[in-house]
Amino acid sequence: MKLIVEKLVTELNHQAIVQDISFYVNEGEFVGVIGPNGSGKSTLLKTLYRVLKPAEGAVMLDDEAITSYQHKEFAKKVAVVGQESSVPFDFSVLDLVLMGRNPHKRLLDQETKVDHDIAIDALKHVGLEGYEQRSFATLSGGEKQRVIIARAIAQEPSFFILDEPTNHLDIHHQLHILDVLQRSNMTVLTALHDLNLAASYCDRIIVMQDGRLVANGSPKETLTKQLLEEVFQVEATIWTHPLTQKVQVMYVSPGMKQGIFDHQLKSWLQS
Numbered sequence: 001m002k003l004i005v006e007k008l009v010t011e012l013n014h015q016a017i018v019q020d021i022s023f024y025v026n027e028g029e030f031v032g033v034i035g036p037n038g039s040g041k042s043t044l045l046k047t048l049y050r051v052l053k054p055a056e057g058a059v060m061l062d063d064e065a066i067t068s069y070q071h072k073e074f075a076k077k078v079a080v081v082g083q084e085s086s087v088p089f090d091f092s093v094l095d096l097v098l099m100g101r102n103p104h105k106r107l108l109d110q111e112t113k114v115d116h117d118i119a120i121d122a123l124k125h126v127g128l129e130g131y132e133q134r135s136f137a138t139l140s141g142g143e144k145q146r147v148i149i150a151r152a153i154a155q156e157p158s159f160f161i162l163d164e165p166t167n168h169l170d171i172h173h174q175l176h177i178l179d180v181l182q183r184s185n186m187t188v189l190t191a192l193h194d195l196n197l198a199a200s201y202c203d204r205i206i207v208m209q210d211g212r213l214v215a216n217g218s219p220k221e222t223l224t225k226q227l228l229e230e231v232f233q234v235e236a237t238i239w240t241h242p243l244t245q246k247v248q249v250m251y252v253s254p255g256m257k258q259g260i261f262d263h264q265l266k267s268w269l270q271s
């Protein structure tokens, strides 16, 4: 499953929000999209999962333009977890996860035991066994997010597109969900705000700023002190995690610096 994006432009209200973006995602790669608020990450992803139409450029999935896929064929290949996962009617958790099986069924086909087992298994993957009969509407934000991820897993796609999948999740579940995605060996393209999670899980990171792609490379190549200053306007120290050997970011804000200075000054005055 290879995705190729060529000179993509997406417009909203006659304004180019995604501007001339080209990149690829190889089969089995875990690629992160990072960038400040409003840099165009969601707009890019929505274009890739066909909610928005490109104004210019091409998006190819396995050498075929994404526009040429029938809806069902596209859904068999690509599962999407969007940023706002609202569900218009109330469903049980199990019914919602079973919807992930729809692309594999014909109209009016009943769920089979295999569908049922896949849905139960997907719920186990996200740590929600025992939640099958709960009403989706009564779940916490984090539980809802995990159900939506379970539905995407039940879809058995070869390619996951996710927009901030760890939104609403506590740190245990953030790590757990990213572990699940990584272990799936599927091709993953995901927007992430947490740069340390992006550094820990991504093979490659695409950096967006003002609708343009400004860097594309390994976490070590992209998460540099200079890039964090230029793109995110933050001062940071980059270090290597002693256990995972992945790069990690430590932020320093002007307020923190003032605190350090005040502390040093106080110690000096007292000595």
Ligand SMILES: Nc1ncnc2c1ncn2[C@@H]1O[C@H](COP(=O)(O)OP(=O)(O)OP(=O)(O)O)[C@@H](O)[C@H]1O
Pocket (backbone or CB within 6 Å): 012, 013, 015, 017, 035, 036, 037, 038, 039, 040, 041, 042, 043, 044
């Ligand atoms: N319908 C619209 N019409 C005009 N501008 C829009 C529309 N929808 C989004 N935008 C603008 O497009 C820009 C990119 O938005 P987008 O949601 O893609 O950014 P993002 O990088 O995903 O942001 P965040 O990190 O805050 O989720 C923003 O400036 C946003 O205000």
